Amino acid sequence: MTAYLKLDHIDKSFARGSQVSDVLKDIRLTIDKGEFVSIIGHSGCGKSTLLNLIAGLTKVSAGAVLLEDKEVDSPGPERAVVFQNHSLLPWLTVYENINLAVTKVFGRSKSRAQRHEWIMRNLDLVQMAHAKDKRPAEISGGMKQRVGIARALAMEPKILLLDEPFGALDALTRAHLQDAVMDIHSRLGSTTVMITHDVDEAVLLSDRIVMMTNGPAATIGEVLPVPLARPRRRIELSSDRTFLRCREAVLKFLYERHRFVEAAE
Amino acid sequence: MSIQAIEDSKVKPFPAPAKPAEVIAFTARARRRFDPAAIAGKLASTLVPPVIVITIMLVVWQVACSSPTASLPPPSQVWNEAYDLIAHPFFDNGPQDIGLAWRVLISLQRVAVGFGLAAIVGVALGALVGQSIWAMRGLDPVFQILRTVPPLAWLPLSLAAFRDSSPSAIFVIFITSIWPIIINTAVGVRNIPEDYRNVARILRLNQFEFFVKIMVPAAAPYIFTGLRIGIGLSWLAIVAAEMLTGGVGIGFFIWDAWNSSRLPDIIVALAYIGVTGFCLDRLVAAVGVFVTRGTTAK
Numbered sequence: 234m235t236a237y238l239k240l241d242h243i244d245k246s247f248a249r250g251s252q253v254s255d256v257l258k259d260i261r262l263t264i265d266k267g268e269f270v271s272i273i274g275h276s277g278c279g280k281s282t283l284l285n286l287i288a289g290l291t292k293v294s295a296g297a298v299l300l301e302d303k304e305v306d307s308p309g310p311e312r313a314v315v316f317q318n319h320s321l322l323p324w325l326t327v328y329e330n331i332n333l334a335v336t337k338v339f340g341r342s343k344s345r346a347q348r349h350e351w352i353m354r355n356l357d358l359v360q361m362a363h364a365k366d367k368r369p370a371e372i373s374g375g376m377k378q379r380v381g382i383a384r385a386l387a388m389e390p391k392i393l394l395l396d397e398p399f400g401a402l403d404a405l406t407r408a409h410l411q412d413a414v415m416d417i418h419s420r421l422g423s424t425t426v427m428i429t430h431d432v433d434e435a436v437l438l439s440d441r442i443v444m445m446t447n448g449p450a451a452t453i454g455e456v457l458p459v460p461l462a463r464p465r466r467r468i469e470l471s472s473d474r475t476f477l478r479c480r481e482a483v484l485k486f487l488y489e490r491h492r493f494v495e496a497a498e
Numbered sequence: 499m500s501i502q503a504i505e506d507s508k509v510k511p512f513p514a515p516a517k518p519a520e521v522i523a524f525t526a527r528a529r530r531r532f533d534p535a536a537i538a539g540k541l542a543s544t545l546v547p548p549v550i551v552i553t554i555m556l557v558v559w560q561v562a563c564s565s566p567t568a569s570l571p572p573p574s575q576v577w578n579e580a581y582d583l584i585a586h587p588f589f590d591n592g593p594q595d596i597g598l599a600w601r602v603l604i605s606l607q608r609v610a611v612g613f614g615l616a617a618i619v620g621v622a623l624g625a626l627v628g629q630s631i632w633a634m635r636g637l638d639p640v641f642q643i644l645r646t647v648p649p650l651a652w653l654p655l656s657l658a659a660f661r662d663s664s665p666s667a668i669f670v671i672f673i674t675s676i677w678p679i680i681i682n683t684a685v686g687v688r689n690i691p692e693d694y695r696n697v698a699r700i701l702r703l704n705q706f707e708f709f710v711k712i713m714v715p716a717a718a719p720y721i722f723t724g725l726r727i728g729i730g731l732s733w734l735a736i737v738a739a740e741m742l743t744g745g746v747g748i749g750f751f752i753w754d755a756w757n758s759s760r761l762p763d764i765i766v767a768l769a770y771i772g773v774t775g776f777c778l779d780r781l782v783a784a785v786g787v788f789v790t791r792g793t794t795a796k
Contacts, residue, residue, distance in 0.1 A: 318693065320694065320696065
């Protein structure tokens with residue numbers, strides 16, 4: 234069986250003048266259709282770079298990103314990204330922000346009425362239909378992120394890329410959004426790659442957790458499958474021993490074996 | 499590494515509280531009523547200070563210019579001798595004898611054409627310079643040198659090129675007002691957040707869609723700053739250009755009045771020019787506020 238998304242021996246280095254710095258080295262990973270994979274690591278280890286490579290926003294130095302056996306070398310709506318700081322266009326309303334994406338992706342294949350219905354369905358999915366005529370400045374940070382997710386889902390992507398989507402939110406809002414993402418994942422079965430630095434979040438949401446070593450020339454240290462049945466409920470899991478053991482494994486990886494050395498940079 | 503799933507003894511949930519907490523609804527706040535006294539007070543506080551200052555200025559001027567040897571007319575003389583101009587801005591007694599409002603409108607027409615062209619070309623060039631590093635390296639030094647050339651220095655050249663006064667005046671407006679529009683647009687485009695560009699790339703917006711849907715709205719606050727400076731400069735330039743090219747604009751009227759020693763007429767014309775320039779500035783600012791609402795908010 235061929236993998237849905239395949240990261241095939243990827244290297245990434247940035248050149249600044251004559252100085253070349255290796256960021257990622259020999260990344261090998263396959264992701265199946267419908268899988269939810271988290272990538273976790275200390276800041277500066279190149280997690281976001283890896284996500285940008287999958288999105289096609291930056292180009293690989295060596296190796297290849299293959300989505301359904303086709304090489305990815307430019308960004309496109311079939312790999313929708315939810316950015317950390319939502320990236321909604323502030324001069325457009327919530328509805329218009331999603332409409333921009335929907336018109337571009339489905340402008341030919343769907344009629345106006347179908348597009349409207351599709352936008353509203355995606356807004357309903359993130360429970361934001363009530364705010365469709367508000368501008369991003371008028372809604373809270375968690376709501377903006379919900380709209381960002383709706384915009385990404387509205388592109389009907391083959392793979393959904395989440396770049397620390399809840400990093401800028403407070404803990405309670407974050408929990409709500411994690412539940413929303415779990416709910417959406419179970420309903421749509423969307424293949425998802427999420428960057429995070431939150432261990433609980435990674436264990437709660439993921440089927441597999443990819444742990445990155447520290448940079449420079451970071452690579453995948455370990456991949457931990459999370460054998461927890463879905464649907465998962467955070468309150469029950471907080472005392473579940475499997476959950477705690479997974480959590481412990483990730484923490485051990487991050488804080489014992491690959492302790493973040495701040496003085497290095 | 500892998501972890502086996504374990505059958506787990508779950509924690510028991512807390513029993514539900516016997517009685518839910520009581521919900522107390524807030525009463526709606528009383529709505530502020532229309533208050534004429536407050537509005538009148540606000541109006542007075544904005545109007546009274548400038549009225550007092552203008553009155554003092556007029557009195558000082560009157561006293562200073564009342565002696566028979568004074569070279570400039572006092573306000574009372576301006577009022578008496580130029581009463582026709584002040585009271586009837588829209589009279590029309592033939593080709594060279596028309597009210598000041600007509601003259602201002604004719605000048606405004608030229609400004610509209612010159613400034614309109616400058617806005618279109620300026621935003622396009624500014625977008626190019628802001629977007630492309632090579633366009634910036636090539637064009638920026640040229641812009642920086644040309645923008646320091648005073649408006650009237652362009653006039654002989656444009657008269658030679660167009661061989662007519664009206665297009666020459668329009669060209670001077672154009673060349674005067676285009677620089678701040680180009681420079682501000684370029685800064686605005688350069689400051690478009692990387693995230694908006696990434697959104698555009700993921701959506702595969704083409705160049706035109708990117709320009710219309712992302713670049714112009716994102717850079718709008720900067721563009722309008724440029725337009726506002728530009729309209730001020732073009733109003734400065736038109737008066738000077740018309741003094742030299744003739745015709746029926748407000749600038750030529752001042753030159754004509756000077757040649758026939760009608761000083762009070764000049765003073766009235768100055769007031770017209772000042773008020774019109776102020777209105778133009780406020781008009782562009784208001785359009786800017788209307789168009790960019792929401793853009794600057796994060």
